[in-house]
Amino acid sequence: MAKAKGPRRPRAETPKGFRDYFGADVTERSEMLGAIAGVYHRHGFEPLETSAVETLEALGKYLPDVDRPHAGVFAWQEEDGDWLALRYDMTAPLARVAAQFRNDLPSPYRRYTMGPVWRNEKPGPGRFRQFYQCDADTVGSASVAADAEICGMLADTLEAVGIPRGDYLVRVNNRKVLNGVLETMGLTEEGERREEVLRTIDKFDKAGEAGVRELLTTGRLDASGAFIDGVGLSADQAEPVIAFLTSRAATAAETLANLRAAVGGSEIGAQGIDELEAMASFMAAQGYGADRIEIDPSVVRGLGYYTGPVFEAELTFEILDEKGRKRQFGSVAGGGRYDDLVKRFTGQAVPATGVSIGVDRLLAALRAKGRIGGEAARGPVVVTVMDRDRMADYMAMANELRNAGIRAEVYLGNPKNFGNQLKYADKRASPVAIIQGADEAAGGVVQIKDLVLGARIAQEASLEEWKSQPAQTEVPRADLVAAVQRILNGA
Amino acid sequence: MAKAKGPRRPRAETPKGFRDYFGADVTERSEMLGAIAGVYHRHGFEPLETSAVETLEALGKYLPDVDRPHAGVFAWQEEDGDWLALRYDMTAPLARVAAQFRNDLPSPYRRYTMGPVWRNEKPGPGRFRQFYQCDADTVGSASVAADAEICGMLADTLEAVGIPRGDYLVRVNNRKVLNGVLETMGLTEEGERREEVLRTIDKFDKAGEAGVRELLTTGRLDASGAFIDGVGLSADQAEPVIAFLTSRAATAAETLANLRAAVGGSEIGAQGIDELEAMASFMAAQGYGADRIEIDPSVVRGLGYYTGPVFEAELTFEILDEKGRKRQFGSVAGGGRYDDLVKRFTGQAVPATGVSIGVDRLLAALRAKGRIGGEAARGPVVVTVMDRDRMADYMAMANELRNAGIRAEVYLGNPKNFGNQLKYADKRASPVAIIQGADEAAGGVVQIKDLVLGARIAQEASLEEWKSQPAQTEVPRADLVAAVQRILNGA
Numbered sequence: 001m002a003k004a005k006g007p008r009r010p011r012a013e014t015p016k017g018f019r020d021y022f023g024a025d026v027t028e029r030s031e032m033l034g035a036i037a038g039v040y041h042r043h044g045f046e047p048l049e050t051s052a053v054e055t056l057e058a059l060g061k062y063l064p065d066v067d068r069p070h071a072g073v074f075a076w077q078e079e080d081g082d083w084l085a086l087r088y089d090m091t092a093p094l095a096r097v098a099a100q101f102r103n104d105l106p107s108p109y110r111r112y113t114m115g116p117v118w119r120n121e122k123p124g125p126g127r128f129r130q131f132y133q134c135d136a137d138t139v140g141s142a143s144v145a146a147d148a149e150i151c152g153m154l155a156d157t158l159e160a161v162g163i164p165r166g167d168y169l170v171r172v173n174n175r176k177v178l179n180g181v182l183e184t185m186g187l188t189e190e191g192e193r194r195e196e197v198l199r200t201i202d203k204f205d206k207a208g209e210a211g212v213r214e215l216l217t218t219g220r221l222d223a224s225g226a227f228i229d230g231v232g233l234s235a236d237q238a239e240p241v242i243a244f245l246t247s248r249a250a251t252a253a254e255t256l257a258n259l260r261a262a263v264g265g266s267e268i269g270a271q272g273i274d275e276l277e278a279m280a281s282f283m284a285a286q287g288y289g290a291d292r293i294e295i296d297p298s299v300v301r302g303l304g305y306y307t308g309p310v311f312e313a314e315l316t317f318e319i320l321d322e323k324g325r326k327r328q329f330g331s332v333a334g335g336g337r338y339d340d341l342v343k344r345f346t347g348q349a350v351p352a353t354g355v356s357i358g359v360d361r362l363l364a365a366l367r368a369k370g371r372i373g374g375e376a377a378r379g380p381v382v383v384t385v386m387d388r389d390r391m392a393d394y395m396a397m398a399n400e401l402r403n404a405g406i407r408a409e410v411y412l413g414n415p416k417n418f419g420n421q422l423k424y425a426d427k428r429a430s431p432v433a434i435i436q437g438a439d440e441a442a443g444g445v446v447q448i449k450d451l452v453l454g455a456r457i458a459q460e461a462s463l464e465e466w467k468s469q470p471a472q473t474e475v476p477r478a479d480l481v482a483a484v485q486r487i488l489n490g491a
Numbered sequence: 492m493a494k495a496k497g498p499r500r501p502r503a504e505t506p507k508g509f510r511d512y513f514g515a516d517v518t519e520r521s522e523m524l525g526a527i528a529g530v531y532h533r534h535g536f537e538p539l540e541t542s543a544v545e546t547l548e549a550l551g552k553y554l555p556d557v558d559r560p561h562a563g564v565f566a567w568q569e570e571d572g573d574w575l576a577l578r579y580d581m582t583a584p585l586a587r588v589a590a591q592f593r594n595d596l597p598s599p600y601r602r603y604t605m606g607p608v609w610r611n612e613k614p615g616p617g618r619f620r621q622f623y624q625c626d627a628d629t630v631g632s633a634s635v636a637a638d639a640e641i642c643g644m645l646a647d648t649l650e651a652v653g654i655p656r657g658d659y660l661v662r663v664n665n666r667k668v669l670n671g672v673l674e675t676m677g678l679t680e681e682g683e684r685r686e687e688v689l690r691t692i693d694k695f696d697k698a699g700e701a702g703v704r705e706l707l708t709t710g711r712l713d714a715s716g717a718f719i720d721g722v723g724l725s726a727d728q729a730e731p732v733i734a735f736l737t738s739r740a741a742t743a744a745e746t747l748a749n750l751r752a753a754v755g756g757s758e759i760g761a762q763g764i765d766e767l768e769a770m771a772s773f774m775a776a777q778g779y780g781a782d783r784i785e786i787d788p789s790v791v792r793g794l795g796y797y798t799g800p801v802f803e804a805e806l807t808f809e810i811l812d813e814k815g816r817k818r819q820f821g822s823v824a825g826g827g828r829y830d831d832l833v834k835r836f837t838g839q840a841v842p843a844t845g846v847s848i849g850v851d852r853l854l855a856a857l858r859a860k861g862r863i864g865g866e867a868a869r870g871p872v873v874v875t876v877m878d879r880d881r882m883a884d885y886m887a888m889a890n891e892l893r894n895a896g897i898r899a900e901v902y903l904g905n906p907k908n909f910g911n912q913l914k915y916a917d918k919r920a921s922p923v924a925i926i927q928g929a930d931e932a933a934g935g936v937v938q939i940k941d942l943v944l945g946a947r948i949a950q951e952a953s954l955e956e957w958k959s960q961p962a963q964t965e966v967p968r969a970d971l972v973a974a975v976q977r978i979l980n981g982a
Contacts, residue, residue, distance in 0.1 A: 156893075
């Protein structure tokens with residue numbers, strides 16, 4: 001008899017551009033966030049957790065003359081007409097909170113926050129529409145001591161999560177110095193040419209010194225063979241920019257001297273250099289040497305956005321990329337000083353500085369170096385079920401193991417096929433299986449199977465060795481916990 | 492001169508029904524979630540973190556014949572026509588994951604998950620549109636050993652977060668027993684009368700035995716004076732339901748005997764009682780006595796939804812409500828066995844059981860009992876700024892304190908007004924302020940102000956005591972860390 005067709009079944013699919021995190025991926029991130037929070041807390045920063053949802057007007061992406069908000073955010077209209085949206089970063093909610101609670105919050109307000117943000121962008125390989133951000137900001141302090149504090153905290157954080165000294169570098173630059181350079185070139189505050197120069201500087205990371213020189217002057221053939229028009233400066237005009245970008249020297253004092261030459265008589269330039277000098281002295285007073293934090297004018301990321309100090313944390317070790325080539329791991333955090341955080345809401349400018357750590361990149365780095373992935377990934381001890389009627393005994397065994405701090409569980413699938421139970425233990429990466437059939441129960445013993453050793457023997461052992469079954473031992477029931485403990489400790 | 496009016500400023504407001512969490516509220520929740528995760532992990536459960544966003548069809552709230560999805564979820568349409576939505580609980584995403592990854596996940600699959608969920612409901616006092624859920628479920632085990640495991644884990648969890656034995660009770664019931672009772676009453680599987688009886692039973696918590704008896708028969712005047720129609724059973728017909736609800740006795744054995752009488756010859760009823768009996772034996776074998784987990788047929792929450800064992804964790808101590816009246820704190824977690832988790836997607840029924848902990852209620856309970864709120868709420872030591880030019884020295888002091896594990900920071904606001912610095916320290920709940928002006932610097936000393944003692948003296952002390960300034964001491968600069976340590980340790 002043909003059955004009437006029911007309604008179409010829903011597809012079981014993660015939405016496009018989103019992903020699920022299983023097991024150790026969750027645990028390792030949560031441990032890293034805990035370690036970061038510990039450092040931030042010790043520096044006097046307070047946690048803040050805003051909701052994932054903000055009004056679109058608070059986020060500031062809504063254009064009043066279009067029906068739907070701009071691309072880039074996930075937004076929807078409520079029945080009362082209001083538009084709501086998922087936050088796309090942690091800075092916009094901080095601005096809202098700093099304005100909304102300005103009479104209640106301490107000033108300066110140091111806060112940290114960690115959680116997912118959402119971007120309504122075309123997903124790509126490794127690019128997801130939900131990802132973690134972990135930010136620390138100081139709102140309401142105009143002093144570069146606040147910037148220096150964050151740079152020091154960033155160095156401490158990297159060491160706390162497992163990046164040893166020598167494997168990272170916090171690099172510091174200052175937008176005001178660049179402004180001074182531009183001023184000496186006669187490029188005015190809001191001119192179009194100035195914007196073009198800023199955009200070009202942003203390519204320094206990829207194009208390098210020679211490339212930026214070409215781009216600032218006559219133009220350049222890029223890697224794909226396309227010709228990129230130049231900004232049209234003369235070679236002489238471009239020189240101060242190049243001098244700025246390449247002014248890093250062996251010591252902070254020399255770098256600062258090079259910068260003083262690059263900004264000539266510009267007042268804003270001199271102010272920027274004074275700020276860098278002050279930061280250098282604050283770092284030195286706390287014992288952060290140039291092996292951890294250094295003044296480096298080649299830091300250009302975000303230089304167009306920030307208004308004063310700009311900083312970036314880079315991992316300096318090499319990893320193999322997907323094609324097996326060695327490359328530097330690169331940036332894992334960045335930040336700087338920005339104005340107008342709260343001004344959108346209140347009309348009053350409030351100085352602020354902050355940093356954002358790319359948690360997922362940092363995790364990837366630690367995994368690439370094999371510095372995480374041990375304990376968290378180990379599965380539970382599995383108590384197998386030889387006799388369905390003796391379930392209570394098996395549960396008591398698992399409970400004893402847990403009370404001794406050992407991760408343990410009873411096999412809860414259909415126990416009929418014992419092979420399935422061992423396959424399950426294998427899939428769980430269980431280190432040990434416990435077996436007690438009727439004979440063992442009558443004799444007051446249990447079998448303990450060392451699955452790690454067993455797997456090695458299965459691969460390597462001779463027939464003789466295999467037959468002797470060194471991976472399986474029988475112990476009195478009363479010694480269960482101690483015997484498992486011995487195997488887990490590798491004794 | 493009148494200024495031209497700019498565009499209207501955005502409002503700095505948390506969206507209606509959402510809230511921000513500051514400071515210790517964030518830390519305490521995160522510590523609780525960490526403690527819960529530890530217990531779940533020890534029981535062999537694996538973390539899972541799905542994205543906040545699901546396709547609306549996977550959530551199963553989309554009605555194909557309406558333009559917009561049903562109320563209750565936050566949903567929006569993508570440019571490609573797909574509807575996306577924020578998850579409203581953790582069970583729907585688990586169902587999607589269990590179906591999508593059914594060939595890769597171990598079976599049974601034990602997973603836990605913790606995070607926010609969103610409900611598009613009218614907000615009210617204490618009712619928010621984003622809140623935390625913390626769930627543990629076992630998918631793919633038909634054995635009530637899985638239910639017993641979760642009940643034991645729930646008891647362990649409550650103790651791990653700070654609810655001592657005696658202050659909580661995990662109560663267990665079984666839907667099949669109720670089905671047996673209804674069968675003896677001649678109420679068929681899908682009849683309307685049966686649904687009415689189920690709905691009435693759900694009111695047992697509030698209406699009590701006499702109330703439910705009235706509601707099952709002729710009807711009842713409720714507290715507001717309105718008359719609620721009865722289901723229309725005769726007093727005799729209603730009796731098995733009442734017998735079921737009130738069958739709890741001093742021991743599990745007696746309770747089970749009472750239930751056997753209530754279900755008469757019903758096969759499904761007998762099966763439910765066997766399941767309860769098995770669970771009781773599993774609990775006993777692990778040492779969970781009736782002071783922690785008990786069979787209690789008066790547990791009715793979710794009895795209409797679940798298909799087998801149902802459980803609820805209740806805090807048994809009294810608190811004062813907003814009107815100062817004593818009342819039981821009540822339920823903080825609930826769960827049970829449910830079918831068809833994955834069936835919507837695959838057509839195959841997969842048995843599952845799970846529990847959801849109300850994290851925010853549990854936090855409220857611990858706060859009401861004064862069991863959390865100590866260390867996490869303490870502010871940092873504040874190094875004040877007497878001399879703007881000696882910022883590097885102040886930062887070095889804060890750094891030394893932090894390196895000794897002490898939470899510390901330099902005051903980063905405008906240092907001109909010293910009173911503002913102490914007000915700031917007060918707002919931060921700082922235990923200690925450090926002061927070093929030019930004289931102290933020249934003499935190689937620092938002033939250490941015990942702000943906790945200072946606040947007490949300001950309240951209680953005589954003029955004499957106050958003048959002697961016992962809350963402020965001068966120590967050699969080299970003894971800074973040790974002196975602060977002494978105050979923090981209360982020595």
